Amino acid sequence: MNNPIKIAVDAMGGENSPLKIIKGIEIHSSNTSNVFYNIFGNKKIVEPLIKKTNLNINNYKIIHSDKLIDDNDSPLAAAKKGKDTSMWLSIESLKNQQSDAIVSAGNTGALFVIAKLNLNMINKIDKPALSALWPNKDGMNIVLDLGANIECNEKNLVDFSLMGAALHKSLFENEDSKVALLNIGSEEIKGNNVIKNTYQILSDKKNPLFEFNGYIEGNQIMDGKVNVIVTDGFTGNVALKTAEGTANFITNELKKALNSSFLGKISALLNIKNLKNFKNKLDPRLYNGAILLGLDKPVIKSHGSTDEIGFANSLKVCEKIINGKLIEKIKKNID
Amino acid sequence: MNNPIKIAVDAMGGENSPLKIIKGIEIHSSNTSNVFYNIFGNKKIVEPLIKKTNLNINNYKIIHSDKLIDDNDSPLAAAKKGKDTSMWLSIESLKNQQSDAIVSAGNTGALFVIAKLNLNMINKIDKPALSALWPNKDGMNIVLDLGANIECNEKNLVDFSLMGAALHKSLFENEDSKVALLNIGSEEIKGNNVIKNTYQILSDKKNPLFEFNGYIEGNQIMDGKVNVIVTDGFTGNVALKTAEGTANFITNELKKALNSSFLGKISALLNIKNLKNFKNKLDPRLYNGAILLGLDKPVIKSHGSTDEIGFANSLKVCEKIINGKLIEKIKKNID
Numbered sequence: 001m002n003n004p005i006k007i008a009v010d011a012m013g014g015e016n017s018p019l020k021i022i023k024g025i026e027i028h029s030s031n032t033s034n035v036f037y038n039i040f041g042n043k044k045i046v047e048p049l050i051k052k053t054n055l056n057i058n059n060y061k062i063i064h065s066d067k068l069i070d071d072n073d074s075p076l077a078a079a080k081k082g083k084d085t086s087m088w089l090s091i092e093s094l095k096n097q098q099s100d101a102i103v104s105a106g107n108t109g110a111l112f113v114i115a116k117l118n119l120n121m122i123n124k125i126d127k128p129a130l131s132a133l134w135p136n137k138d139g140m141n142i143v144l145d146l147g148a149n150i151e152c153n154e155k156n157l158v159d160f161s162l163m164g165a166a167l168h169k170s171l172f173e174n175e176d177s178k179v180a181l182l183n184i185g186s187e188e189i190k191g192n193n194v195i196k197n198t199y200q201i202l203s204d205k206k207n208p209l210f211e212f213n214g215y216i217e218g219n220q221i222m223d224g225k226v227n228v229i230v231t232d233g234f235t236g237n238v239a240l241k242t243a244e245g246t247a248n249f250i251t252n253e254l255k256k257a258l259n260s261s262f263l264g265k266i267s268a269l270l271n272i273k274n275l276k277n278f279k280n281k282l283d284p285r286l287y288n289g290a291i292l293l294g295l296d297k298p299v300i301k302s303h304g305s306t307d308e309i310g311f312a313n314s315l316k317v318c319e320k321i322i323n324g325k326l327i328e329k330i331k332k333n334i335d
Numbered sequence: 336m337n338n339p340i341k342i343a344v345d346a347m348g349g350e351n352s353p354l355k356i357i358k359g360i361e362i363h364s365s366n367t368s369n370v371f372y373n374i375f376g377n378k379k380i381v382e383p384l385i386k387k388t389n390l391n392i393n394n395y396k397i398i399h400s401d402k403l404i405d406d407n408d409s410p411l412a413a414a415k416k417g418k419d420t421s422m423w424l425s426i427e428s429l430k431n432q433q434s435d436a437i438v439s440a441g442n443t444g445a446l447f448v449i450a451k452l453n454l455n456m457i458n459k460i461d462k463p464a465l466s467a468l469w470p471n472k473d474g475m476n477i478v479l480d481l482g483a484n485i486e487c488n489e490k491n492l493v494d495f496s497l498m499g500a501a502l503h504k505s506l507f508e509n510e511d512s513k514v515a516l517l518n519i520g521s522e523e524i525k526g527n528n529v530i531k532n533t534y535q536i537l538s539d540k541k542n543p544l545f546e547f548n549g550y551i552e553g554n555q556i557m558d559g560k561v562n563v564i565v566t567d568g569f570t571g572n573v574a575l576k577t578a579e580g581t582a583n584f585i586t587n588e589l590k591k592a593l594n595s596s597f598l599g600k601i602s603a604l605l606n607i608k609n610l611k612n613f614k615n616k617l618d619p620r621l622y623n624g625a626i627l628l629g630l631d632k633p634v635i636k637s638h639g640s641t642d643e644i645g646f647a648n649s650l651k652v653c654e655k656i657i658n659g660k661l662i663e664k665i666k667k668n669i670d
Contacts, residue, residue, distance in 0.1 A: 184572035218576030222584040237519035241553030246581040
């Protein structure tokens, strides 16, 4: 390969790992070129799994570690286990310039703490934010913060706007980034002081990276008029999980409705292609890969419970972020 | 009628009023007995509409007012218009013991301000909360606050728990009320201090009205394990609207999927009964009727954009709250 991009993959965390991780790498590598995988995990388990794939031996390296961070470890316990675990070593490979981005399906709290211990914050950014993809009518939103910071001040929300827009531009280079602040349409005074002050700052000072579109309410998240949605980590986490719960509720009710009679079953069969299209559009694996923004290297978190297709998508996010020069975009546009 | 319950109906607010209001009263009255409607609005418009219904002349009274509060009036402007409007008069009829509950599909901010000007807070309750019905797998949740208070302290959230449980018991007398606090599953410290302190107070001091079930996350709102969900007005408003937006997004995608081919159209026709059942379960008109809790009389807000069926449901909410002795339940169980 000609100067490939290098992705550090923690092979050991999450459900059904490392099997789904290796299969995910196989899927991703068959749809791309010029990507090299640094695979961190127990060689005795990982190597036989790779042998069963058609992964080119020139496209990966296994870095052995027989210690791993358990999905139930507290962040503190995980940090103490530390330096010889697959997660720590994979993050360390960013610091040592051996990898360009890291992805793990393991323990989220541990990933954040170990990333913060090993990597620097981008200059002038005070707090990292967790961001993820969220579908809208016309494409994809970036939403942040999704839970890294319970309380945020104006400076944090302004930083999140910039970082979210940089991420959006890295992933969807041909689209304009349109930022909005998540607010409420209460009949009382609209929003708290932090939100109002952030609105003022973003209105007063244009940033070349994005257009500021003011406030949106929760029911407008998916209408496609903006694509970067900024909020504090408490609100963002509740919103994301409420949307997930609502989607599950509706699709379960729909399944019940379609199976509740013989006629229903037959017509559901007839409808199978259309319903598949519908299901595909809502498939959460498509949106897999949350990004911890604010550190000076890209750290990507895959859902622990996703499968190989979902994990392959988080590898695609890594690839796009590296090629889209996310970190440079943030640094260049920060005030 | 034998000592009927009396509902004050502001006939003039919301889309397509007073037509949908009068039709809604007709629907409600045909499904109940012993309810008397005090209808506030322009007699010249309202009376001919009522004449077209089969409403029994002994079951209603029209109280004339030719002033009305516009849906676009600010709460302050509305309060200044004041005393001769249909909204003001309908709320005043609670103060004067002429009605037992008031419902309006008009301007929400105006309704709250005029209600607060005319009615007393229940003793020891500091802040009113807006609560509404939200479907879950097995039935209905009460969720509050949905936007009346952007910031809440421990005392407020404890009060909301009690008031929400009292409302739940009034509407669903045979069910146990199970309260939970909406929180996040962030890997950082779980929740802010207000939520943690509220958790402690509710755990330490049992209330006979409800069982306290700790924290839930947004994706658990609809799983039916609890039925009274407490949060601050900012988070609650974002959660509710995000759920609405998600539901709209999915049902729109579904419609597109079912119409995207000829075969799809045929099988959608075959499926029509099942899909109708599905749609009925999600029909927002079923959940119409938000309740402003904390005042010493029941104040109910219908969605402005609902139709007569939705408005009839908000009348049913009024009826259940009066018969369920909501205000007494709150007073009796307050500390």
